[in-house]
Amino acid sequence: MGPITPIVMPKWGLEMREGTVQDWLVREGERIEVGTALLDVDTDKISNSVEAPDAGLLRRIVAQSGETLPVKALLGVLAEQDVSDAEIEAYVAAYEVPVIDSGDEDAGPAFDYADVDGIRVRYARRGPESGTPVLFIHGFGGDLNNWLFNLDAVAEKHPVIALDLPAHGQSQVKLAGTTLQELAAFVGRFMETIGVPSAHLVGHSMGGGVAAQLAVDAPQKARSLALIDSAGLGDEVNADYTDGFVRAESRRELKPVAELLFNDTALVSRQMLDDLLKYKRLDGVAEALTALGTTLFGDGRQREQPGKALGGFDGPVLVVWGREDRVIPSAHAAAAPAGAVVAVLDDAGHMPQMEKANEVNALLRRHLGQ
CATH class of the missing domain: 3.40.50.1820 (Alpha/Beta hydrolase fold, catalytic domain)
Structure with missing residues (x-):
């Protein structure tokens, strides 16, 4: 099986905890380049588009319009055709949102x-x-x-x-x-x-x-x-x-x-x-x-x-x-x-x-x- 790459809710700014999914700008089955605008997300400050951090095939859109999700929640999945649907289903089902706490890479005071x-x-x-x-x-x-x-x-x-x-x-x-x-x-x-x-x-x-x-x-x-x-x-x-x-x-x-x-x-x-x-x-x-x-x-x-x-x-x-x-x-x-x-x-x-x-x-x- 090839690699599965998650697309996750970004952390914009020092105080962002969650974002609300607006519209997806790409469809399942599309080939994605690095930097492609994937979807729009609203925060309590402003809205912005999430860019693809990696290239690949968009196999699954997980987060739907209107959903409010925490930072690092799974939004979608990139994977090549050699990865089966069952493997993607299992990956999505097993995905856990990493907890942002003192053990996170953002450890230390925000200010x-x-x-x-x-x-x-x-x-x-x-x-x-x-x-x-x-x-x-x-x-x-x-x-x-x-x-x-x-x-x-x-x-x-x-x-x-x-x-x-x-x-x-x-x-x-x-x-x-x-x-x-x-x-x-x-x-x-x-x-x-x-x-x-x-x-x-x-x-x-x-x-x-x-x-x-x-x-x-x-x-x-x-x-x-x-x-x-x-x-x-x-x-x-x-x-x-x-x-x-x-x-x-x-x-x-x-x-x-x-x-x-x-x-x-x-x-x-x-x-x-x-x-x-x-x-x-x-x-x-x-x-x-x-x-x-x-x-x-x-x-x-x-x-x-x-x-x-x-x-x-x-x-x-x-x-x-x-x-x-x-x-x-x-x-x-x-x-x-x-x-x-x-x-x-x-x-x-x-x-x-x-x-x-x-x-x-x-x-x-x-x-x-x-």
Whole structure:
């Protein structure tokens, strides 16, 4: 009998426990290539497609549309024709979902904390212990969960670190300054505090501006730079988003603002809105976001544009944009430094690392392999 390869519920992000099967995109009897999108899965954060980790013949679809299953549950089976139906039936019947506990390969706490300049910072580490880490920096009003589809994909080959910036996520609600220069200096001190002399910097939106500023001010700390729908490469920014996010106080007010982040507005779930409102209602968050937003993005203008000063940075640069971005125009990708790899992705808005996670992860892996 030939090998039987399971297709299992992936673990996207640090807190995912289960997912709901939506639609299968392939049929039993189809030959599958590595990277083929097999089915769509909904989580409490967002939906995404599950890619084939192996090539083979899809012999059995096990999980049906509408089923909610734990991480690592069996979704389907790949096997060649020399494997009998009876052998597949026996495999499916005997399959047990591995328990995710302290004995799992994800052992250890999901999050760490560091004290930087008197501010308590939450961060996460994944992947191998040796090698230059990849540091993920989220955007305005975001947190490290903005990378939930990307961290594990990159951590297969590289050490990965993602932090919550000051006054974001579960870091202390205390600003480290309101300019990209001050935020970049803070991230540099965060790296020193956790013992990381240099990293591959990956920044989204405001976090891209922070990463670019750090590469300009302290190039020895930046081995390479990946900017995703980044601030700092042009003048315009949509004040309906930056101001609207700060002002919104209810689900009804926040929904149209959050929908500006995506090309597919159906991705804005009730859970996403509830999580954002919970964060915004923390003591001091409204004041911190107001101060930060006013300094960085007041009147729909970006005050600082470090991305335009990257001509002297000699590390590899990747610039990724969602073509339908309604927060920072995709036309800003044209300001990428000479020699940068630029990818503008169709059918994606301001969050391509979520909407087009598989394409973004492939671009990141190629970039990091340089």
